[in-house]
Amino acid sequence: MSFMTNRIELIKRYGVIVIIALFCAVLMWVGQRAQIAVFSNDGEPRALSQGSEDHPFVSLTFNVSWGNNKVHDILKKLEAHDAKATFFLSGEWAERHPDIVKSIHEGQHEIAMMGYAYNSYPKLEPQEIKQDIQKARETFEKLGFEDIQWIRPPHGQYNKEVLEVIDGEKLEAIQWSVNPRDWENPGTNQIIEQILDETDKGDIVLLHASDSVKQTDKALEVVLPGLKQKDLEFATITELVNGSKSKITQVE
Structure with missing residues (x-):
């Protein structure tokens, strides 16, 4: 028994x-x-414009394609507020400014790409898009970044054909859900108000760190603590997608 x-x-x-x-x-x-x-719609690739609302994460993303001044001011603001971001760089720019790319990475930010020459993809043939992506990938690999997985189509322009090429290159297209159009320099207060009013859990914010932006770094002084007051946490695109925070590993 x-x-x-x-x-x-x-x-x-x-x-x-x-x-x-x-x-x-x-x-x-x-x-x-x-x-x-x-990243799919009935089996077809598409661009990610927003993450899950299940986590308090928000992704600040910065496009950089020319200039070497404003990016330093923006990096200082991010460091002062312990905020991580994802930087979408054109390969041509990264090739010219490897020291700045290194500074971005050392600040615990994520490196992503915008192709190489920053030409509108819908205006190119599929083979030309593929060649541009591959040239960008080679550039970033030479700089020590061999595992880039995110791409923002140049100028944010894409169509079904573009997304199919991106998918074929084993990359994921990233867009945005909040766009204060900071590249137009609409006024520091307008940038601040739009971001704080519209940004919530899972949002991807489009900003720029090229020299064309004159007000973004000043807006960050208010935006960064303001988003924290909304109980939002800054996350890279990878963290936003995975739903967990991680540490950026050092490139030797």
Whole structure:
């Protein structure tokens, strides 16, 4: 009788373990499916413009394609407020300014690309888009960044054909959900108000760090603490997609 009792208890114990394991497997599968759904639409690739609202993450993204002055001011503001961001760089710019790329990375920010020459992709043939992406990838690899996975199509312009090429190059297209149009220099207060009014969980904010922007660094002085007051946490695009914070590894 004692033997049967022990056997039943053993079966119950392993049964619970199996149920828990199956439950965890289902959760992992659902999570993977959710992440895949972010970048696909009935099997077709598309651009990510917003992350999940399940986490208090917001991604500040900065486009850089020319100039070497304003990016330093923006990096200082981000460092002062312990804010991580994702920088979308054109390969041509990165090639000319490897020291600045290194500074961006050392600030614990994520490096992403905007192709190489920053030409509008819908105006190019698919093979030309592919060549531009591959040239950019080679450039970043030479700088020590061999695992770039995010691309923002130059000028934010894309179509189905462009996304298919990007998908074929094993990259994911990233757009945005909040755009204060800071490159137009509409006024520091207008940039501040639009970002603070519109930004919430999962949002991707489009900003610039090229020399054309004159008010963005000043706006960040208010925007960064303002978003924290809304209980939002700054995250890279990778963290936004994965739903967890991580540390950027150092490039040797």
